[in-house]
Amino acid sequence: METGTKELVICSAYFPGDTTFPPPNEVRKLVAFCRGKNLQLLVACDANSHHTTWGSTDINERDLERLANSIGQAIVSAYHENCPLRKKSDNRKVSWWNSKLEKLRKEVRKKFNRAKSAGEWEVYRQILTLYNKEVRKAKRESWENFCSSIEDAASGTRLHKILSREPSLTLGSVKRSDGTYTASGAETLKIMADTHFPDHVLIDSASAEEGNFTSRLKRPSKECWKFVNKLVTASVVRRAVLSFLPYKAPGDDEIFPALLQHGLEFLMSYLIRLFRSSLAWNFIPSNWRKVKVVYIPKAGKTDSQPKSFE
Known part of the structure; x- marks a missing residue:
């Protein structure tokens, strides 16, 4: 029976779920040190079990939100850094001059x-x-x-x-079905939403918080992952991205199609993972749910009926 004492190294570490290469560099150095000194190492850590480093093929809804934000921020940052705005000096005369x-x-x-x-x-x-x-x-x-x-x-x-184009007008009061008019902006927006988006669901700011919303999600099954892996492929993503006009107006994320089209070679693996996860979890990242709706008066319509706008 072996007797005596042995040295044991114990550490506590946090493995961020939003990093690309866990574990942290400090933990890597500690592992190398213990291996070189032939020391036993015990690590207690808070790690993301869904990270690909541990062999996982899926991510949870929290990681999906982070992934969508990280990809969007990286695209916009790369665009601004490589294509800074600058004033163009043009000494040419007007096109009709001869x-x-x-x-x-x-x-x-x-x-x-x-x-x-x-x-x-x-x-x-x-x-x-x-x-x-x-x-x-x-x-x-x-x-x-x-x-x-x-x-x-x-x-x-x-x-x-x-x-x-006429000067932009601010949407004011609209007429209700009983002939009365709305008295506030909130009432006007609700009636316009009921008219033009009849199947919409109105949620308050508290329910829209990530924690409250994502807590109701159900973890995808293996069959679900197999289905979305077959459904979302590189050819499908490429066809979808290239179907847009390059300079179609972007949304709040400032990403217009040309950025995706020109960077598709570098973004493909990230986009595939993002789209597959979104479908599997039945979850749309919050940035994708932000839209700006502009109600435009129909030609020849001068009344305040909700249907007079499009």
């Missing part, structure tokens, strides 16, 4: 200087009239050429919206 107008402008200045000294103002007025006429003609022809160059429906629709 050599004929350049010559006429020089002639106008010449006749003006002569009129000041010799009093030939009639000659100056004639050349000025001709110059203004040619400017209007050049602008009109340039605009016609621009309109003729529009070949797709999206560009035409965008131009139509810009030309027909």
Whole structure:
């Protein structure tokens, strides 16, 4: 029977669930030290059992929220760092300017200087009239050429919206079904939501907290993970990302499709994991649930009925 004493190293450690390479560097160094000194090591730790380091293939809803935030922040940060805003200096003249107008402008200045000294103002007025006429003609022809160059429906629709846009109006009171009007912004928003989103569920701020919301989620089964792994593949994600117009307006996360499309090679594994987890847990990260709804009055509608907006 072996007798005597042995040295034992005991440590307490925290393994963050949002790090890419657990365990922490301090724990790694301690393990190396004990191994080199042939010491026994006992570690008590708080670790995320769903991390891939432990061989897990899934993540919980808390990790899903963190993953979505981390990916979004990384995309936006990389964009701002590599594409900083800068003022563009453009010395080019307007698109409708041409050599004929350049010559006429020089002639106008010449006749003006002569009129000041010799009093030939009639000659100056004639050349000025001709110059203004040619400017209007050049602008009109340039605009016609621009309109003729529009070949797709999206560009035409965008131009139509810009030309027909009216000053933005603040949504005020709307008429209820009983003929009375709403007295507050909260009442107006509720009626508009009931009209345009009839299946919506209104929750208060307390219920929207992550802890209260995610506590009701059910852990996915192995069959569920097998299904989403087959459903969400690299080809499916690539097809979905490339289906958007590159510079479609982003949401509150500031991520427009071009950022995903140009970075798809680096983001693919993260997006696949994120989409699979979202489907398996039946959980949408909070950033994805934030939308901005703008109610636009329908053409020809001047009343305050909720259905007069779209």
